[in-house]
Amino acid sequence: MPEPFKLTVSHAPFRHNGSRISIKNYNILAATLLAVIPGLLVYGGAALSVVTLSVSTAMIWELVMNYLTRRPYSIGDGNAALMGMLFAMMLPATTPWWVVVVGTFFTIVIGKQIYGGLGGNPFHPAVLAMAVLMLSWGGYFDFNAALVDYQFDFNPVYPLVLVKSFGSGAVEGFSAIDLLLGRQVGGIGTFCGLGLVIGGVYLMLRGYIRWEISCSFIAGILVTAFLFHHANPEAYAGAGFHLLTGYSLFGAFYLATEDSSSPVNFIPMLIYGALGGFLTVLIRNIGAYVDGVVFAILLINLTNPLIDKIRPKTLRKVINYA
Amino acid sequence: MKRSFFGFIKPRLTYEAIADTQAEPAYVQVSEKIRLLLDQPAEHAAEIVLSVGDHVKSGQRIQTADDAGEYELSSKSGNITDIVPYLGMMQKRMTAVTIAVDPESAQTPDETFKQESPAPTLESAARFLQGLPGKPDFSPFFDPGKLIKAIVVLGVERDLMAVTNQYFIKTGIESIKTGIDVLRKITGIHNVVLAVPEHLVQVAGASGAGVKTVDSEYPASHPQLIVRHILADEMKSGDLSAPADVAFFSAEAVSAMGAAFNTGQLPLNKLLTFISKDGNKRLACAPIGTPLKDILEAFNETVQDADRIIFGGPMTGTAVYSIDEPVQPDTDMIMIQDRSQIPESADIACINCGECVRVCPVNVPVNILVRLLEAEKYEAAASEAELDACIECGLCTYVCESRIPIFQHIKLAKHTLERMKAEESNA
Numbered sequence: 179m180p181e182p183f184k185l186t187v188s189h190a191p192f193r194h195n196g197s198r199i200s201i202k203n204y205n206i207l208a209a210t211l212l213a214v215i216p217g218l219l220v221y222g223g224a225a226l227s228v229v230t231l232s233v234s235t236a237m238i239w240e241l242v243m244n245y246l247t248r249r250p251y252s253i254g255d256g257n258a259a260l261m262g263m264l265f266a267m268m269l270p271a272t273t274p275w276w277v278v279v280v281g282t283f284f285t286i287v288i289g290k291q292i293y294g295g296l297g298g299n300p301f302h303p304a305v306l307a308m309a310v311l312m313l314s315w316g317g318y319f320d321f322n323a324a325l326v327d328y329q330f331d332f333n334p335v336y337p338l339v340l341v342k343s344f345g346s347g348a349v350e351g352f353s354a355i356d357l358l359l360g361r362q363v364g365g366i367g368t369f370c371g372l373g374l375v376i377g378g379v380y381l382m383l384r385g386y387i388r389w390e391i392s393c394s395f396i397a398g399i400l401v402t403a404f405l406f407h408h409a410n411p412e413a414y415a416g417a418g419f420h421l422l423t424g425y426s427l428f429g430a431f432y433l434a435t436e437d438s439s440s441p442v443n444f445i446p447m448l449i450y451g452a453l454g455g456f457l458t459v460l461i462r463n464i465g466a467y468v469d470g471v472v473f474a475i476l477l478i479n480l481t482n483p484l485i486d487k488i489r490p491k492t493l494r495k496v497i498n499y500a
Numbered sequence: 501m502k503r504s505f506f507g508f509i510k511p512r513l514t515y516e517a518i519a520d521t522q523a524e525p526a527y528v529q530v531s532e533k534i535r536l537l538l539d540q541p542a543e544h545a546a547e548i549v550l551s552v553g554d555h556v557k558s559g560q561r562i563q564t565a566d567d568a569g570e571y572e573l574s575s576k577s578g579n580i581t582d583i584v585p586y587l588g589m590m591q592k593r594m595t596a597v598t599i600a601v602d603p604e605s606a607q608t609p610d611e612t613f614k615q616e617s618p619a620p621t622l623e624s625a626a627r628f629l630q631g632l633p634g635k636p637d638f639s640p641f642f643d644p645g646k647l648i649k650a651i652v653v654l655g656v657e658r659d660l661m662a663v664t665n666q667y668f669i670k671t672g673i674e675s676i677k678t679g680i681d682v683l684r685k686i687t688g689i690h691n692v693v694l695a696v697p698e699h700l701v702q703v704a705g706a707s708g709a710g711v712k713t714v715d716s717e718y719p720a721s722h723p724q725l726i727v728r729h730i731l732a733d734e735m736k737s738g739d740l741s742a743p744a745d746v747a748f749f750s751a752e753a754v755s756a757m758g759a760a761f762n763t764g765q766l767p768l769n770k771l772l773t774f775i776s777k778d779g780n781k782r783l784a785c786a787p788i789g790t791p792l793k794d795i796l797e798a799f800n801e802t803v804q805d806a807d808r809i810i811f812g813g814p815m816t817g818t819a820v821y822s823i824d825e826p827v828q829p830d831t832d833m834i835m836i837q838d839r840s841q842i843p844e845s846a847d848i849a850c851i852n853c854g855e856c857v858r859v860c861p862v863n864v865p866v867n868i869l870v871r872l873l874e875a876e877k878y879e880a881a882a883s884e885a886e887l888d889a890c891i892e893c894g895l896c897t898y899v900c901e902s903r904i905p906i907f908q909h910i911k912l913a914k915h916t917l918e919r920m921k922a923e924e925s926n927a
């Protein structure tokens with residue numbers, strides 16, 4: 179007897195908790211605005227054009243790659259837009275348009291799509307792009323030179339450069355409150371500590387980023403910087419300074435936490451984050467670069483597959499029942 | 501059932517607790533036919549012991565061959581109208597036997613069990629009672645590789661939303677006690693544990709068995725986890741060796757078994773929790789083999805194109821193709837989902853968010869497993885990603901952000917490996 183209608187047949191489970199990639203990405207995107215809007219207010223139209231160009235070209239690259247690789251169109255999941263946004267946040271407002279376009283090319287095409295798209299990438303796409311650009315056209319990311327035409331009512335020198343060149347005495351003028359409120363020069367979306375912290379806390383509470391990684395990253399920075407400062411207070415700035423300058427907070431909340439390139443187990447997440455914080459300060463204090471976040475993240479991305487092998491023991495079956 | 505606003509808190513799915521106001525089960529009438537599903541391929545039909553046109557009595561054993569081992573019990577007397585191949589889960593080859601039932605006044609019970617089993621024995625239980633509601637399984641007692649030292653009676657549910665087994669504890673602890681006494685007698689095993697949710701501990705005390713509480717958080721009442729958590733002490737003290745051998749029976753099965761040996765009559769009505777589209781939960785009592793459409797009718801439930809009907813439960817059940825699908829001895833629940841309630845799935849790759857890993861009750865590295873399964877590397881999945889440790893709770897799939905049908909992959913992989921193993925040993 180033919181059925182009068184067709185039932186839907188699929189496999190268990192028949193419920194879902196409702197989460198989906200796009201909801202997560204749009205939430206993260208919304209949280210970044212808290213740090214981006216201060217950037218737009220301070221740097222005006224130039225910042226706005228960098229951000230919009232970065233987000234839109236990232237989405238275009240994604241579309242192009244979807245088309246070329248004949249995979250389903252994935253810009254709806256919001257990840258390309260998010261990556262474009264994160265990339266733009268690290269840039270000075272004066273970045274030339276072609277650097278932005280090349281950057282999003284590296285972010286989306288080289289950082290993500292050639293590994294088969296989201297989930298396959300071993301590195302944070304935006305960080306990978308940033309590293310390539312810093313090595314190739316480092317001059318554009320010298321915040322002092324880049325932002326020379328702006329008038330600020332605070333010391334317009336990139337704090338990390340000051341401390342690197344002149345020791346911790348040179349940055350005594352920066353109070354923690356000033357730094358937190360964004361009274362320092364920096365990338366469009368990375369200088370306003372308060373906006374980053376509020377966004378980050380929101381995302382941790384909602385479970386869109388993993389608190390284990392962010393918190394241990396911050397702890398790694400604080401502890402390492404404290405030890406350096408303790409060993410030589412003249413040369414090395416204090417823990418609070420390191421946390422509130424450069425890409426530190428941005429890295430803790432938005433870079434280290436990228437799903438595909440970070441571990442999923444509890445202890446590995448803690449090691450991973452702490453290692454990132456440690457490497458950041460290490461590179462800043464004794465490495466060649468002013469800010470260590472970008473390379474620190476790349477390095478921990480590399481260690482991820484190894485660290486994530488430390489996982490809780492699987493509970494084997496204790497009985498065989500029929 | 502949704503992800504909590506504070507997403508860093510692990511999702512907590514809890515089993516349903518039977519309400520004090522739970523209405524009595526509605527008795528479902530069979531309209532004309534019942535259908536029994538036999539766990540044997542229809543090819544055996546050559547040596548089949550029954551054929552179309554034969555009359556069977558209620559309680560009669562239905563099997564394809566005399567020595568087939570597996571059988572079902574016909575819940576009604578009537579004439580066999582059809583014996584056809586039936587494809588079960590994972591393309592399992594089974595046989596469907598359709599019986600046109602006699603009118604209620606002409607129902608004739610089969611007396612073989614009564615005559616052949618004056619005193620309860622394990623052999624007669626295995627021979628006559630495996631088709632009882634709750635599907636008691638006596639095979640572990642006959643397995644020479646096993647030494648069963650304890651019996652666990654499950655007064656808990658296999659899946660969310662069901663209240664079937666709790667109903668037996670709540671309203672029929674006397675018959676559970678009778679069943680447990682019979683079980684002790686026929687198996688010689690005195691270590692019987694009754695596992696119940698917190699709110700039934702008091703009632704369960706009257707069963708004469710050791711009562712253990714099972715947490716209300718899914719999947720705590722999974723047999724593997726019950727053994728791990730509840731019997732942990734006994735296992736440590738050496739009463740049970742690891743891997744321990746424990747036999748499980750549902751409360752319904754125990755109750756039915758007790759009644760069978762006490763009265764000589766086989767209980768053949770299955771109790772099930774029925775969840776209608778609007779989420780309304782009712783109990784139904786239907787003869788085994790009752791087609792789904794009779795139950796829908798009894799509850800006035802209308803089903804349309806693209807709705808989904810689930811036998812089992814929301815996490816681990818099976819969606820059925822047809823409203824002719826019969827109630828089986830282990831169908832604890834039937835759930836109707838309106839097409840608008842069906843969560844959409846997607847075809848996106850794993851983003852390595854790790855939700856699945858953190859939710860898995862037995863710590864399977866699901867994010868690694870999923871990559872191997874999607875590439876159909878089943879052997880690697882078993883050797884490197886703990887495929888066989890999975891207890892099939894479905895939680896990983898419930899939380900997957902990419903909405904990958906992980907559970908389906910897992911079942912398919914296990915099935916494929918089993919088949920490969922069987923082929924190897926045959927070769």
Ligand code: SF4
Nearest residue numbers: 860890891893894896
């Ligand atoms: S179904 Fe998923 S969550 Fe459940 S035991 Fe198996 S792998 Fe773990």
Ligand code: SF4
Nearest residue numbers: 850851853854856900
């Ligand atoms: S929940 Fe889904 S997307 Fe996330 S790691 Fe597990 S399989 Fe991958």
